Amino acid sequence: MQMYELSFWVSGVQVWVDWVLCTRSHQATVEVLAGAVVLSEAWVFFQALLGSWYDPLSASLVNGSFFTREEKQYVNRFWKEIRVGDFVRLRCNEIIPADILLLSSSDPDGLCHIETANLDGETNLKRRQVVRGFSELVSEFNPLTFTSIIECEKPNNDLTRFRGCIIHDNGKKAGLYKENLLLRGCTIRNTEAVVGIVIYAGHETKALLNNSGPRYKRSQLERQMNCDVLWCVLLLVCMSLFSAVGHGLWVRRYQEKKSLFDVPESDGSSLSPVTAAVYSFLTMIIVLQVLIPISLYVSIEIVKVCQVYFINQDIELYDEETDSQLQCRALNITEDLGQIQYIFSDKTGTLTENKMVFRRCTVSGIEYSHDANAQRLARYQEADSEEEEAVPRGGSLPQRGSIGSHQSVRVMHRSQSTKSHRRTGSRAEAKRASMLSKHTAFSSPMEKDITPDPKLFEKVSECDRCLAIARHQEHPLAHLSPELSDVFDFFIALTICNTVVVTSPDQPRQKASFGVSLLGQPAPAIASNGYSSGAASWAPGHTAPEQKLELEQEQERELRYEAESPDEAALVYAARAYNCALVDRLHDQVSVELPHLGRLTFELLHTLGFDSIRKRMSVVIRHPLTDEINVYTKGADSVVMDLLLPCSSGIQHQKKIRSKTQNYLNLYAVEGLRTLCIAKRVLSEEEYACWLQSHLEAESSLDNREELLFQSAIRLETNLHLLGATGIEDRLQDGVPETIAKLRQAGLQIWVLTGDKQETAINIAYACKLLDHDEEVITLNAESQVCRSPCSAPEKTAGNVSVGFSPLCPPSTSTTSGPSPSLVIDGRSLAYALEKNLEDKFLFLAKQCRSVLCCRSTPLQKSMVVKLVRSKLKAMTLAIGDGANDVSMIQVADVGVGISGQEGMQAVMASDFAVPRFRYLERLLIVHGHWCYSRLANMVLYFFYKNTMFVGLLFWFQFYCGFSASAMIDQWYLIFFNLLFSSLPQLVTGVLDKDVPADVLLTEPQLYKSGQNMEEYRPRTFWFNMADAAFQSLVCFFIPYLAYYDSDTDVFTWGTPITAIALFTFLLHLGIETKTWVRAVACGFSILLFFTVALIYNASCATCYPPSNPYWTMQTLLGDPVFYLTCLIAPVAALLPRLFFKAVQGSLFPTQLQLGRQLAKRSPKKLIAPKETFAQGHLPGEPRTQSSEQKSISTSGPFSQDCTSQASWHIQRPACSPEASGEPNVDLCGLKTAVDGSSSENLEMASFFFFCNLDVNIIYVYYLHRRVLVRCILCFQG
Incomplete structure (x- = not known):
């Protein structure tokens, strides 16, 4: 019960006392009126109480088709009549009435498309798969013949997870996942009919368990x-x-x-x-x-509702590019926006565009710089800058001169004088891309517009020649050299090691057989869709970008990629630029189009999805050319490099490849690129059978299933062979450096919590002015919790400081007299810092720092950091992010802000306020x-x-x-x-x-x-x-x-x-x-x-x-x-x-707000406010040379923000008298400590500002009768 509800009940008690005890404190008519008001409030409260118990959706007239064993047919019934175990048949565009396990689909591949906008706000369609063992059914599903046993977890509110198993008649177990579950509230799309069995109904459904209402703050x-x-x-x-x-x-x-x-x-x-x-x-x-x-x-x-309305109507908070505006999702914490002390921000998608562009890669230890891509990005910048605002670009994108060069090139160097040059494309291109967003996820003109590197393209062409010669032999890949084999596997991994869904509306869906379709020539069905020119572009000497771009345009008209993350989309487009195109993906197969080999259909055995703990994903496939079982792994270099097959002392070549790859990864990170490592493992049939048995047991387990699946993935992803690495550019959003600078001037501490590697995060931090090159940076990288030399003196190199972690001691006292340092800490060190015995020391160090950058941090660590600062420092916190990994951080903070970006709507749905871009945070707060x-x-x-x-x-x-x-x-x-x-x-x-x-x-x-x-x-x-x-x-x-x-x-x-x-x-x-x-x-x-x-x-x-x-x-x-x-x-x-107190206080001891109000009143067009003036508590103004008749007065006193200084006010008398001009010419200068003039003049100026602070218009009357007033004051003083 809220405070105001309690107040209404107190009023009711008062009326009851007045009636029962006959105190007659009010007239009878008044008492009856008050009693009626209290009764009405009680009725409203009772209705609200009933509403919290009442589910209007389940008792609505929405009905569905349910199977009854008595009538042995499907009949229409109300949702409230549904029970666990009922069979439900749904058709296209119908709303799902309960959490249903998918058993049958009209789709030939056992797929079902659903729209989850009612749950997570995402409009892109999701695929759901029929349970294993039922997808092979040829005839229509008959509920009467269903005799399987379903075991599943208890009802919970986790929309991203479902665990269970189904035991068939033959005793075989099959695991159940979220891909098999249709959630209540979703809508069936693009599927004629589906049949399923109800797992959770009513208040036990995941949708209603999540519908507890917004968290009251x-x-x-x-x-x-x-x-x-x-x-x-x-x-x-x-x-x-x-x-x-x-x-x-x-x-x-x-x-x-x-x-x-x-x-x-x-x-x-x-x-x-x-x-x-x-x-x-x-x-x-x-x-x-x-x-x-x-x-x-x-x-x-009432006031908060009106404030929210006017905030939503602010045209300055509307983003034309994305056609979105600020959303106030919380009505009761608008005033907290004016008291924020700490801002915790994600990096990817929050500070950056989250529109990934393939920039560089290294394969088999050789680096390919893709200089043409850098030039193309520069042209995008120039075109956008010319279209947005005609201002000169203050910086350019440097290019890498040669592959063998080892110079560190900063591609993130940007000018600070303009903001439009950080855009990923022109406004027109963005609008065209947004028009296609209903069908294409995470695709922008720059993601698709990729120019291959000439040297790598030549390697691909050489690989093509070798495969063309050996295509009729039993094992074509055996004729490739190790380097070319790595190139082939590298692009295969980029194409299939993902969860990208391919849609081609003009082509009928059909299931391909495993292997090569029409070996030696492209598949006819695909050739008509724009792939006929693929062989020509793979032929030696055909490296013209124009042919490639023409092919891409044809493909783009037919194929549409839907990716869960922008990284996956960028890699798939990069592979397609080299004519290794993903053309189809089903639950058990994935098809790739290659020149001369046509369509290769890989049997997809398993997909081990990405998680924030493993920081990688893998696919297990059966190769159609070699019939081998391959594991392709893609993940962060910090984990993949540790999973590689140990090199024997006699193999120096592999050591050199790893060393070179690691050097290039460091180079990419310094340039601000997002890095991923690509690796491969070949499994024997015995190894796969052994692993599969344990994996199936883990899938069918209900107890500690997550841990068993995690261990199963760990066992598989070992002894990998390194193929190469990629560098993807994620560019800054417009106005991020300027916004961070303004927020810092406002006294806000900004912490960036990101999952990227340390070098990449540091480079982005420098680009967005979170870190300055002239400031000290404390870097905490711990291998273990035990410090080698406790409180050892920090070692300074190139302006950075590397500190032993355990004592968490601040920098030496010799450096504390300068500007505040910044802190950079990695995920492993952060895990140690968040332990009970170290969290106080970590906070003590972080408080001394100007900025804090947490790298390689998990979603749990992000929320723990926010909670630590909020609870220990008693500070007002704000968390801003755009992805599902930021939800916990957003919910823990006092104010949560979501960005409607490229990673879905989870962050927006969990937030209190939603903004289109990070730069709008400045106006929202300030x-x-x-x-x-x-x-x-x-x-x-x-x-x-x-x-x-x-x-x-x-x-x-x-x-x-x-x-x-x-x-x-x-x-x-x-x-x-x-x-x-x-x-x-x-x-x-x-x-x-x-x-x-x-x-x-x-x-x-x-x-x-x-x-x-x-x-x-x-x-x-x-x-x-x-x-x-x-x-x-x-x-x-x-x-x-x-x-x-x-x-x-x-x-x-x-x-x-x-x-x-x-x-x-x-x-x-x-x-x-x-x-x-x-x-x-x-x-x-x-x-x-x-x-x-x-x-x-x-x-x-x-x-x-x-x-x-x-x-x-x-x-x-x-x-x-x-x-x-x-x-x-x-x-x-x-x-x-x-009135007297406020006038004296505003004249002699003005606060910064009073100075700001006076600035707004004194001819704002003529005033220029220096920043240091407000920092010292003075009224800003445009300084000018004092005339001989200029008067001044200096007073001192306490100002807000605990600063004590002297304020100096100047009035320049105009050429004509005040009587003639009718209005004084006021010149307010900021800093002057000298006191000029006699006491009467000083007293005159004091009286002037005394009357100014009365906030009335008697200032003009004062100027007309200034001498008389001063004489009266002097007489009073005498």
């Missing part, structure tokens, strides 16, 4: 507000207790007058002082309950985050002030009515005051107020620190606010009291002016605190509404509340001059201390 401001509400409750109890004691004492002293205020017992006897005190206590709780801001929670919800925090903080403080001040009026009256809980304000005014009269202005202010304009916030990101330090709302501001409210209530009560003292004014005639004065005071107070005049219309509306309601109510209530009634009260007051005087004097007197 309570913002930091809300937590502080709840604590202050408890203080208000305590204050209410104290005030009521004080009144109860006072009333008891009054009753004991004035026995003869107690009948005026106390209700006698039922028998007519008077109440005892103790009983009267108890009744008084309960009545005062009801009368003063306004002190508990029940309406505050409702108002906050502008909207600051506004939301400032608006809500001031609105919450205003609510506490308003309620306390209004309750104070009622409390002071108790001293004049024997503490009897009587009220001098009309009951209807008490109800409508917060509901109608004073509600609209604060709501408008909370939604539309802008303390600092957006351009100033973006120019001066340091202003964001006010939210980090909670300057707007902290405990001391709360208590200062409450004290000011108490003072204002005293003034607003006693000025009318003195004005109507010794008069015959009745209680209504005296209480109505107090109500009007309170309303005027509230609105003027809001005017002082509000930074813009958006509230003017709302304030005028509130005043007009109050007088309209009062006039109508007083004119129509002639017989209300006898013997006294409010009839014609307002009409009478409007003709009384005393009413106007009190309404004018009392609000001014009440607000004068606050």
Whole structure:
């Protein structure tokens, strides 16, 4: 139950006390109205409670076709009638009613396509496969003949995993996977009909187990507000207790007058002082309950909804290239956007485009630089820069001169003067690519547009000649040299070692036989689809890129690749550029088109998918040319290089190949490329049979199945033969360096958590300005937890520092005096650092660093790092990512931001906010985050002030009515005051107020620190606010009291002016605190509404509340001059201390926010704000030479952010007099410590800024009468 729900129930208890105990603190009509409101709230709560138990989808009129054994046919029934074990038949475009195990499909290969947009937001189709043992059925599936036994895991909410086994009649077991399960809520696509058996139904389905609703996050401001509400409750109890004691004492002293205020017992006897005190206590709780801001929670919800609407409508947060905009998925933490201290970001797809482009590769120890690709990428950059904005490019993409060169070339070098040059393609190309995104996943013009390296293409052509000669022999591959054999296997591995799905809508689906189709010539069915020119391009001497590009265009019109990751798509396109094309993939076979060999169909025995622990994937196939069982493995070099077959002492060639490959991998990493190693293993029939037996046992196991499958993969992926490595470029997004620089100026600590290797991550970090070349970098690379030399002195080389890990000691004291260093840590070291005995030391070191870069980190490590910083440092954290591996990190952080990128929608579905690009994070935090925090903080403080001040009026009256809980304000005014009269202005202010304009916030990101330090709302501001409210209530009560003292004014005639004065005071107070005049219309509306309601109510209530009634009260007051005087004097007197304090504080000790507001007011077009000015707490301005008549004053005092400095203000007198110009020419300079002029001149300038901070337009009046004012001040000083 939330705090505001509890408040409504408290109100219900108060009404119940008022009715049962007959305290009569309100009129009967008012009590009935309040009781009706409470009953309505109780009914809404009861409905919400029923809604949490009620599944509207299962009881809807959606029906499905279910098999009944009684009728022995499929009949239509409601979803709510489905049970586990029922057989369901679904047709195309029907929604799946339960979690169903697929047993039959109309597809000849036993496939079924489903759309999972309702679960994960992804629109691309997923393939599901009929359970092994049923896909071979020729006849239609008959449920009556099904006698198999299904064993599966208990219901859980993991959408990415399903484990079980099915035992057939012959006793054979077959494993069950997520590829066999159709999840509830998905839609059948491109499949005529499927039949399955229900595994999970109703609330046990994975969809409903995940439908627990969004995780409720309570913002930091809300937590502080709840604590202050408890203080208000305590204050209410104290005030009521004080009144109860006072009333008891009054009753004991004035026995003869107690009948005026106390209700006698039922028998007519008077109440005892103790009983009267108890009744008084309960009545005062009801009368003063306004002190508990029940309406505050409702108002906050309204304001947050409106804030989210305006954030969504911000055109600056719309990305035209992707046609997407910011999405606010969480409505209750908008103010947290203005208090973030740590940002944890993924790299791939978050800082980079995640549009992979094949750049370089090495095969058999020989490196192929693909210089033409580098030139083509440069042309993409130039074309995009010319199309986006006509600015000169500040950098170019360097090229590698020769293959034998060992110079380190940085392809990630980019200019910082423009942002469009980081785009992966022109806007038109991006739009064309987005139009094809429904069918093609992870494909962009640059991914497909690959120019082969001439030397590697010559090797491929030589391989083609050898295969052409030996194609009629029994083992054609045996005639290839080791180098050419590696080249052939390298491209075969790139083509089939993946999960890429090929679709060709113009070609009918058919299942090929294993082996070579039409050996010696291309398959006829494929030749018509654009592969007939493949042999010509493989022929010697045919290396023209134009022919290759023409072939690619023909292929692209027919074949469409759908990949789970952009890396796989880039490698498949790279292989196709060398005419090794993937043309078909089924669950048990994969087909590759090769020149002269035609279509090769590999029997796909097993696919060991990629996981973050193994960091690799493998496929087990039977080669159609050699009939051998091959294992192709693709993965990170950090793990694959350790799995290679050990080289004997006599084989130096393999050692050289590994050494050269490792050197090229390091070179690729330095250039910022993503690296992958390609390896192969040949299994004998005996080895495969032995491994297969253990693997099948692992598949059919229900206990620790994941661990058994993991161990099975480990046993297979050993003794590998290295084929080569690839380097894929993933380029930075637009504006990433500029965004990181702005976020750092705003005081945000940025940590990058990536799974890439260390060298690649460091290069990207330098490119995006996360790391600077002139700063110190601490690198933590640990082989074990035990340090070789504890606290050894760090070894500095080339600006980097390598530190022994275990002690985690910071850099030496000699280096701490300079700029803060940065920290780079790999995954193994991070695992040690996250242990209990080292996490404090790790945090101590990380706090001293300017940036932190965690490499080779797993998804679990990412979430553990965020949780560690959040819990140990008590800091506000934000996590941003784009992939499924970032979901845990996004959910752990205080604010989770997802990017709708190339890796699906999992991150967006788990996030609180979704942005199209990383660069939009700057405006989301610095502008909207600051506004939301400032608006809500001031609105919450205003609510506490308003309620306390209004309750104070009622409390002071108790001293004049024997503490009897009587009220001098009309009951209807008490109800409508917060509901109608004073509600609209604060709501408008909370939604539309802008303390600092957006351009100033973006120019001066340091202003964001006010939210980090909670300057707007902290405990001391709360208590200062409450004290000011108490003072204002005293003034607003006693000025009318003195004005109507010794008069015959009745209680209504005296209480109505107090109500009007309170309303005027509230609105003027809001005017002082509000930074813009958006509230003017709302304030005028509130005043007009109050007088309209009062006039109508007083004119129509002639017989209300006898013997006294409010009839014609307002009409009478409007003709009384005393009413106007009190309404004018009392609000001014009440607000004068606050006005004086804010003027003095803003003149002598201005905060950065006040300086920013003054910057926005003083001719913004003429002002240039230096960054160092705001860093020192000064008002920025454009410096200019001082004239002889220039005046200055220097004052010192504490500024925000704990900085103490001197502020200097300059006024340059215009050529003409102020009287002639009518407006002063103000020149505000930032830094000046000298004090010029006499004391009168200094005092003159102090008085000028005093009046500037009154936020009124008397500055012009001051300039007209400046000399008279200065003389008056000097006389006062004398």
